[in-house]
Amino acid sequence: MGDDNLMLKIRMLLLAWFHFRLYHEKGLPLIVKRFSYKDIKKATDGFKRIINNSSQGTSYKAKFQNGSVATVKEVKLPDEDDDSFIREVQLLGRLHHRHILAVCGYSTGSKRFLVFENMENGSLKEHLSDPLRTPLNWRTRLQIAIGIAAAVEYLHFFCDPPIHQVSLSSSSILLDENLIPKISDISLFNASGNQITSLPTSSHCSKECAVEGCKNIIFQLGLVILELITGQSAEKGGVDLVQWVQESRFPGSIHKMIDPDLGNSYDQRELKGLLSVARLCIRCVDRQSICTPQILWYLQKKIGITRRSRPS
Structure with a gap:
């Protein structure tokens, strides 16, 4: 004992x-990539590749022009302004672990999306x-x-x-x-x-x-x-x-x-x-x-x- x-x-x-x-010598990690609404729409084939649909938002399978495959999730934040949302998203970039799903990017505008690594x-x-x-x-x-x-x-x-x-x-x-x-x-x-x-x-x-x-x-x-x-x-x-x-x-x-x-x-x-x-x-x-x-x-x-x- x-x-x-x-x-x-x-x-x-x-x-x-x-x-x-981790926090005093390495500093903050790289900024999360920003995608346009057009990029998201094209990658999801006009939002037709639905993986899951729930009250928290719809998830889609996405394939981008560079050939990468990812999961895109719509984020419903009616009371959150874009600046606050982006600050929160950037905090996502600080989560780096083999056993935590990684965020690859985000999109703002009339609709907001998060882009995650694909899990086969x-x-x-x-x-x-x-x-x-x-x-x-x-x-x-x-x-x-x-x-x-x-x-x-x-x-x-x-x-x-x-x-x-x-x-x-x-x-x-x-x-x-x-x-x-x-x-x-x-x-x-x-x-x-x-x-x-x-x-x-x-x-x-x-x-x-x-x-x-x-x-x-x-x-x-x-x-x-x-x-x-x-x-x-x-x-x-x-x-x-x-x-x-x-x-x-x-x-x-x-x-x-x-x-x-x-x-x-x-x-x-x-x-x-x-x-x-x-x-x-x-x-x-x-x-x-x-x-x-x-x-x-x-x-x-x-x-x-x-x-x-x-x-x-």
Whole structure:
């Protein structure tokens, strides 16, 4: 236990050092590219290539003149002026992590759009629930859990100010061509702290908001881990999964809850380690007893997988 505490302290000191270098030595990253409305319209074939249509805006598949493929999302911000929107978009350029969906550009005018990198393999939810997709193997699921935990650690400790308003679910975790996971839903807030819509950017909120947001995202991470293990959806509150993992006798029912798509191709020790981390995350909703560096540390220690997920 003493060695674990020492390693955690060392990790926290390293995080503080990396944070200082990132924001005091490297400066701000490059400005996000601006597209014209005409560029967006042409790339989306006159807004005909619809991927998703929701109250928060329509998403389109886009192919630009240089051959690059991207996802374009309409942004509905009726009370936000262009200058404020552009300032928020530029904050997007400061989010740089392997497991966070990158913004490639934006467009203003009568309509506003954000341009994101293309994610060939859709959402984690589709891979867990669609019988026509090839099931994710156990090793890939472990890598997804660790990758998302690394992204959360980055948002909490490498961003200035720290970002805590994140909607983390199997629907908002997207997978690229190599099944690398990326968080796609970080809330957009205006300077007064009022949520406008749901898009990746920095946020401005009170200390109380940050604490609650931190607890909430850790809880959501626990639900995502449970989904990776069981293959069951937790998007409607995850009540059943939460009750199951909190039961004192739940170890006896683990074999009944494992995703059938996994068969017997998983490691029992790794499974127990993953479940113990999920339980710690779920308990965080009542009181914050764990922080994100601890989650990543526990995952790497209990499962035996390491990943270099530092900002570049």
